[in-house]
Amino acid sequence: MTNSIELKINNKVAFISLNRPDVFNSFNREMALSLQKTLTDCSNDNSIRAIVITGNGKAFCAGQDLKEVTDPDLNPGFRKILEEHYNPIIQKIRTIEKPIIAAVNGVAAGAGANIALACDIVLASENASFIQAFSKIGLIPDSAGTFFLPRLIGFQKASALMMLGDKVSALEAEQLGMVYKVIAAESFLEEVTKLAETLSEMPTKAIGLTKRLLNQSMTNNLENQLALESDLQIEASSSNDYKEGVTAFVEKRKPTFNGN
Incomplete structure (x- = not known):
């Protein structure tokens, strides 16, 4: 683990914090590769059943560190930045079959905004804002912004926000459907933690399969989606969590899911 990424694990929840607050948590190569490794480690750790990505300091993430791309000695080039930095981060967020929450505590700009929008649930502090700064x-x-944003808020709104680069407040983002919920700044961490811990107690296998279905729904036709639902429902119904859920329902008690 490096200083640019902080990882804390508590109550089956991994809290990943982007930690370059002096540059608003903008990405350089080291931080991008470290985030990838941290996500992989969280995916492989069966004791972790929910993941939160947030930022230290005033910002969530200001996107790419422009000092890196303008320094001839540091600049890895845009192809490498996309293919080795951001694209793998997005792919990991979408393919890790555990719920991933973006806890947007401040400004989320450029790639930072689009990494947040790729997460399963986006929670925003009332102080947060989003901008397609490109x-x-x-x-x-x-960073998949052209894939996710039109699907979240519609083609027309996404087109305007991307072309004009307008800043969107947290409340506006909620109204547009970009985020799940806006939370008061003074209770932000508490509410994020509460939701993450709720997810960590839920049937992780079923949530992971639901995530797989949502991913496929982006490109499947109805016939293929129905067939996939059938296949994955059979897989879910063979899980220990399903057996526990049904037993608890019959016994009129709260289920205790173990995540498999």
Whole structure:
């Protein structure tokens, strides 16, 4: 673990904090690779049943550290930045079959905004904001922003936000459907923790299969989606969590899921 990424594990929840607050948690190569490794470690640790990604300091993430791309000695080039930094992060967020929460504590700009939007649930502090900042410097949205944002808020709104680079407040983001819920700043960490711990007590196998279905729904037709639902329902019904859930229902008690 490096200083740019902090990991704390408590009550089956992994809290991953982007930790470059002096540059608003903007990504350099080291932080991007460290986040990838941390996500992989959390995926492989069966004791972890929910993951939270947040930022230390005032920002969630300001996107790419422009000092890195303008320094001839440091600049890895945009192809490497995308193919080795951001694209693997997005792929890990979507393929890890555990719930991943983006806890957006402040500004989320550029790749930082799109990493948040790729998560399963986005919680935003009332102090948070989102901006597709790419057009401000002559770039195009990356980190799957052009994939997720139109699906979240519609083509017209996404097109305008990406072309104009407007800043969207937390409340506006909630109204647009970009985030699940806005939380008061003074209770943000408490509420994020409460939701994450709730997810960590739920049937992780079923949640992971639900995530797989949602991923496939982006490209499947109805016939293929129905067939996949059938296959994955059979898989879910063979889990220990299903047996526990049914038994608890019959016995009129709260189920105790073990995540498999």
